[in-house]
Amino acid sequence: MIEFQQVNKKYDDGFQALTDINLTIKKGELTAFIGPSGCGKSTTMKHINRLISPTSGRIFIDGKDISEYHPVELRRNIGYVIQNVGLFPHMTIAKNIAIVPQMKNWDKAKIDARVTELLKLVNLDPDTYRDRYPSELSGGQQQRVGVARALAADPDIILMDEPFSALDPITREQLQEELVRLQEDVHKTIVFVTHDMDEAIKIADTIVLMKDGQIVQSGSPEAILRRPANDFVRSFIGQKRIHTNDKDTNAIENEDDSLSMTTVDEVMVTQPATTSPNRGLAEAIKIMEARKVDSLFVVDKNRTLLGIVSIYRVLNSYGDESLTVKDVMKPIGYQVEPGTPLPIAVEQMTNHRLTNLAVVDDNGRLVGLITRGSIVKHLNEVYPAMIERFAWSLGEEA
Amino acid sequence: MDSYQWSLADLFSYMSRNSDLLWEHFLSHLYMVVSGVGLAIVLGIPLGVLCTRHEKLAKVILGITSILQVIPSLALLVLLMLVLGLGSKTVIVGLLFYSLNPIVRNTYIGLKQVDASYIEAGRGIGMSPFQLLVKVRFPLSLPYIISGLRIAAVIAIGVVTIAPLVGGEGLGREIYAGINNQNPLRIYAGAIPAALIAIVADLVLGYFQRKLNFADRKSSPSTS
Numbered sequence A: 001m002i003e004f005q006q007v008n009k010k011y012d013d014g015f016q017a018l019t020d021i022n023l024t025i026k027k028g029e030l031t032a033f034i035g036p037s038g039c040g041k042s043t044t045m046k047h048i049n050r051l052i053s054p055t056s057g058r059i060f061i062d063g064k065d066i067s068e069y070h071p072v073e074l075r076r077n078i079g080y081v082i083q084n085v086g087l088f089p090h091m092t093i094a095k096n097i098a099i100v101p102q103m104k105n106w107d108k109a110k111i112d113a114r115v116t117e118l119l120k121l122v123n124l125d126p127d128t129y130r131d132r133y134p135s136e137l138s139g140g141q142q143q144r145v146g147v148a149r150a151l152a153a154d155p156d157i158i159l160m161d162e163p164f165s166a167l168d169p170i171t172r173e174q175l176q177e178e179l180v181r182l183q184e185d186v187h188k189t190i191v192f193v194t195h196d197m198d199e200a201i202k203i204a205d206t207i208v209l210m211k212d213g214q215i216v217q218s219g220s221p222e223a224i225l226r227r228p229a230n231d232f233v234r235s236f237i238g239q240k241r242i243h244t245n246d247k248d249t250n251a252i253e254n255e256d257d258s259l260s261m262t263t264v265d266e267v268m269v270t271q272p273a274t275t276s277p278n279r280g281l282a283e284a285i286k287i288m289e290a291r292k293v294d295s296l297f298v299v300d301k302n303r304t305l306l307g308i309v310s311i312y313r314v315l316n317s318y319g320d321e322s323l324t325v326k327d328v329m330k331p332i333g334y335q336v337e338p339g340t341p342l343p344i345a346v347e348q349m350t351n352h353r354l355t356n357l358a359v360v361d362d363n364g365r366l367v368g369l370i371t372r373g374s375i376v377k378h379l380n381e382v383y384p385a386m387i388e389r390f391a392w393s394l395g396e397e398a
Numbered sequence B: 001m002d003s004y005q006w007s008l009a010d011l012f013s014y015m016s017r018n019s020d021l022l023w024e025h026f027l028s029h030l031y032m033v034v035s036g037v038g039l040a041i042v043l044g045i046p047l048g049v050l051c052t053r054h055e056k057l058a059k060v061i062l063g064i065t066s067i068l069q070v071i072p073s074l075a076l077l078v079l080l081m082l083v084l085g086l087g088s089k090t091v092i093v094g095l096l097f098y099s100l101n102p103i104v105r106n107t108y109i110g111l112k113q114v115d116a117s118y119i120e121a122g123r124g125i126g127m128s129p130f131q132l133l134v135k136v137r138f139p140l141s142l143p144y145i146i147s148g149l150r151i152a153a154v155i156a157i158g159v160v161t162i163a164p165l166v167g168g169e170g171l172g173r174e175i176y177a178g179i180n181n182q183n184p185l186r187i188y189a190g191a192i193p194a195a196l197i198a199i200v201a202d203l204v205l206g207y208f209q210r211k212l213n214f215a216d217r218k219s220s221p222s223t224s
């Protein structure tokens, strides 16, 4: 367990980087510090391994004030991973991983075995990689080695400062998943700095949200999503707000309002997959493949909606090369206008067992499409805030 | 005498007839260079490290060493001779003074250019300041330090030829003897080996300078 008590940090240049940080980081959990750039995440984290000393306040690890440890000794028992170039370019991968065990005077056989074990743990083939140099590895591989190095001497605590932020999105996601799996095995106390909320939600047990050197909110991702403490948190977690004012009216009523007020415009997909009437059938299939859909709306060049063509109809007539989309399309059965309240659209979809519903304006132009996916996505964005209000109103009544 | 004709064969026969003496000059020449530059390394690298610790001190140290370097070599050697007397010792100290500036300066610059994130990583994983210096900062500044060494060596090899003027040994003896006797064979017998030492030293140190560039080190020797 790591505890911050009334920690303040003023840098030499007079800048107040941290104000009254009180924080408990639970043992065996992954705690993510998140906040905009410059809000003091790294500063807070570097207090833990004494790379930075507080101007006032105290920090405890398992009840012992860390100022009682020798900084070098303390750091050897805390893993540390930094953003991109933490690996030493003049040492092989094996040497990089072995640094801390070597400083701790492990014997050579034990170190070798540990390096092999760790490379396997982070999904790098030991025979291939142990004698390579960092510059011969991809960014993602280097960062895996960074994680292995931090784990080398089996520390209880690992600090990671935006370790994945320089990686491409696919590699980043992969490493996030690997970290989650790894953590299930090793159960370290991990402090993870990030500015990416999605990343924090994915990997953290506890999220500590910071702003201007202060902690704004901390709690489980679930709790923060459901009950954002203020507008800053709300905007940071990218949640759509459904109310702006009317604080004094009954909350339940507001919920009803908000539901009935939600219109198809907010929910619809604005770029549904379409095709022009003169396309061949093979082309239509190609478009469906590319957009990963099973039907296309047929629109003319003014986007006037002419009909819909499904993959089944296309395949049934596929043999005849002379046919085009307009020959196999069928007319639109149901549609709604912009401004239609969402519940009405949902009711239509339910009653008629529609997978989607076109939104068509007065002039017959296709302006959007309601799909089940778009409804779920919308609910996902507004639901937590609705729940918050709902819960709050129940509290009022009780 | 200026019509005196000589051939390469004469030079070789002169050199082989006097090979013992020339070899001795060659060795003492090399000895003075290696001692002078060696002392400069021993003194200069710690001074370079010291410079990175105290910026104010850095100004003073680098100021002094660069003043030392701009004193004309003969003047410096004569001044030293007044203190240390005639002999190779004076020459070695002179070479030390000359070599100091490139070594201190390049050590200082080399250490300062090491990417801050390596230093943070090193500190963060629990290296002591000394371990950080030896295991990280020093290896990563080697190309700079060797380049300083290379400059120092070439300067020293040039300056050491005037050693005889303050009672020193070396190939300079042969060169000055040749000048005094107006004997070009002796001048060349001294100057050519001296030049060769400079060229070889430059090539060898240049090779190490490239070789020890760890910044993008590869496991298998590459041709690029």
Ligand SMILES: Nc1ncnc2c1ncn2[C@@H]1O[C@H](COP(=O)(O)OP(=O)(O)O)[C@@H](O)[C@H]1O
Binding pocket: A011, A012, A013, A015, A017, A035, A036, A037, A038, A039, A040, A041, A042, A043, A044
């Ligand atoms: N050594 C320093 N001296 C002065 N100001 C600093 C120093 N290090 C960081 N800061 C400032 O402190 C604030 C917080 O920095 P940091 O903790 O690195 O932010 P982040 O949340 O992006 O990790 C920033 O405004 C930064 O400019």
Ligand SMILES: [Mg+2]
Binding pocket: A041, A042, A043, A161, A193
């Ligand atoms: Mg940071």
